Amino acid sequence: MNINRQYLNPLVEQRADPWVYKHTDGYYYYTASVPEYDRIEVRRAMSIEGLTAAQPIVAWRKYETGPLSANIWAPEIHYIDSKWYIYFAAARTTETQDGLFDHRMYALENESANPLEGTWVEKGQVKTAWESFALDGTTFQHKGVLYYVWAQKDLMIKGNSNLYISAMSNPWTLTGPQTMISTPEYPWEIIGFSVNEGTAVLKRNGRIFISFSGSATDFNYCMGLLSADEDSNLLDAASWTKLPEPVFQTSVENGQFGPGHNSFTINEAGEDVMIYHARNYKDIIGDPLYDPNRHTRAQVFHWNEDGTPNFGVPVKDSRS
Incomplete structure (x- = not known):
């Protein structure tokens, strides 16, 4: 096994918020935000590198109104x-009068063996205990329970979004208590905006790890890490511990700015791989949300002696 394997990055250009899932059929399935923010694409390949040239299909397009x-x-x-699901966030307006977006979370379902085929059916909004800005829902299963983790604005808490967890009665319905497990509190989480978002789950070494991203989507964007004992009550906020420092952040030396909004997968050699986005420049003209050059990148990561993940630093671009 080559533990120093490096990927040709960027893996996919102009695709932010990347998600890669390796299925039992051997394919890697990939989706991400497109610069136009108007559709959902899915592509697949038999290797992580193969996603670069894989042809995407459009699974769903936005409506004209509503x-x-x-x-x-x-x-x-x-x-x-035995079914495929796509979770995503969508809004009705670009911005509301107070400057905030009005996103809510939604789910699509596809019964086909190959999700690039068949029909994606809208299952509706993933409704939370109250209505407010909400996005970045992810799921994981643990001890027979399906959990949902997401980011949402609490109108009673200063800031843009906190992280919450809930059990699910089915893949689009939350049930029981909805627990806040993180709120932006450290300096690296509140630059530009007070943000916790973009979660991804790792289960390893007797623990549940949840990575997330904080701060504005410019060069200040970075990743933090929560963890809980696998035998603890995951719906109890006290079960979760947040590291006080970011675990993955801008590397000026390597020309990587604002890395974050990641997912996790395993490559063909059995190595752990983090999929994330970053830019290769610092200065942005206008709102960084509308700068299209957050590119998808892939990077092998390792584990510390104490059983926690070690993501290192974002590596230099290797693709001309």
């Missing part, structure tokens, strides 16, 4: 109980 008509963000593809 709740699903603007800013289609951060789709994720999951396989649950």
